[in-house]
Amino acid sequence: MSESGTIRLALVDDHKMLLGALSEWIRSAADDIELVCAVTSYPELLSHPAFPVDVALMDVDLKDGMPLAVRLAQMKPTGVKVVLMSSYSEPPRVREALASGALGYVPKSEDASMIVKAIRAASRGESYISAELDLAISSSDIGGSPKLSAQERRVMALYGGGEPVKTVAYELGISEETAKSYLKRIREKYRVAGFDVGTKVALRKRAIEDGILLQTD
Structure with a gap:
């Protein structure tokens, strides 16, 4: 987090249309979140001049052939907190993400305001998933x-x-x-x-x- 208390955020999604729409929404969503990086691939994130950031909001399915656990393991020593978003919310997938080091998991079907909550929680080092998703995982x-x-x-x-x-x-x-x-x-x-x-x-x-x-x- 910057000295001003602003959360420096990176957004990674290989769907360019969604990346653009989400970027615009995040920029106007909260005064305490500054989008400093919006890229379509994991390598672009690592090489971006703004990296490392405070929080990375990353699509689970980047289709780059790299296992999610490997990406998250590489992020750990950088100090970047990771929140994942996905079109899927199967309990095993969510469990794997949390066990591998993600601090948040946001289904793309959920209300966009949940993203802000997940980003803020991650910046504090706290886990965040929706109550509905938590219940689905627990009940399964x-x-x-x-x-x-x-x-x-x-x-x-x-x-x-x-x-x-x-x-x-x-x-x-x-x-x-x-x-x-x-x-x-x-x-x-x-x-x-x-x-x-x-x-x-x-x-x-x-x-x-x-x-x-x-x-x-």
């Missing part, structure tokens, strides 16, 4: 797995992926105590559902089985 859990919130899934993905509590807290912009309380709540939910995730290894295994963490993470 299989095998009797408990219903976790978007933030709980993010904590579980980071911690199960090998990060210490201190790093989980830093990544999500929360205190260590808050991160620990999330882990305690996650473990309690799984305990009630009949699953023991008391150890980090058990929690990681469960996160993979429930699609919260990718096998390769």
Whole structure:
């Protein structure tokens, strides 16, 4: 975020018509968001003079042959927060995006004002998906797995992926105590559902089985 408190935003979408329309809408949507980059490909984003930005609003389906997890992994060390948008909102796809490092997921069918909420949340290091999408993900859990919130899934993905509590807290912009309380709540939910995730290894295994963490993470 700039010294003035403005969120510097990059927009990446390979549909030029949508890119143009969305660019115009974002420029007039909020005074605290400055669109500094609008490009049609991921390489263009990386080479843009305004990069790194605060938040990148990126289409999931850029059709460049690069796995989403790879793009998100490359973005992580730059400090850029990523919000994804897509025409699809299947729970497994959303879970993969959040587990891979995205802080927000916005279906293109949703009201455009949701984009602003997701951008602002990401700039603070917070996860954001709509209540409807969160409910769809939770209700689709299989095998009797408990219903976790978007933030709980993010904590579980980071911690199960090998990060210490201190790093989980830093990544999500929360205190260590808050991160620990999330882990305690996650473990309690799984305990009630009949699953023991008391150890980090058990929690990681469960996160993979429930699609919260990718096998390769």
